[in-house]
Amino acid sequence: MGARGGRERRLPSGLARGGGAAMSVAFVPERLRGKAEVNQETLQRLLEENDQLIRCIAEYQSKGRATDCVQYQHILHRNLIYLATIADATPPGAQKTVE
Numbered sequence: 001m002g003a004r005g006g007r008e009r010r011l012p013s014g015l016a017r018g019g020g021a022a023m024s025v026a027f028v029p030e031r032l033r034g035k036a037e038v039n040q041e042t043l044q045r046l047l048e049e050n051d052q053l054i055r056c057i058a059e060y061q062s063k064g065r066a067t068d069c070v071q072y073q074h075i076l077h078r079n080l081i082y083l084a085t086i087a088d089a090t091p092p093g094a095q096k097t098v099e
Contacts, residue, residue: 038086050079 060069
């Protein structure tokens with residue numbers, strides 16, 4: 001992987017190929033939107049997925065393959081919007097602080 005192993009990064013574990021596009025753990029089918037319960041485990045998986053996405057994007061860009069990382073940038077953007085929406089909807093007293 002990366003510069004050490006000479007291999008490209010694989011898709012983050014939360015991503016799966018489907019119809020030529022990568023799908024995130026944050027993807028929720030239209031019929032289920034608004035019904036899914038957000039828990040700490042899901043948020044942690046999203047944060048880990050975002051970490052991997054950022055690493056993949058940086059690696060592609062460093063190799064001059066910026067066009068290859070566009071789909072990952074879209075997924076990262078969607079994940080960040082999802083997380084921001086959850087944060088905005090969470091009452092201030094209900095948020096957990098990380099120490």
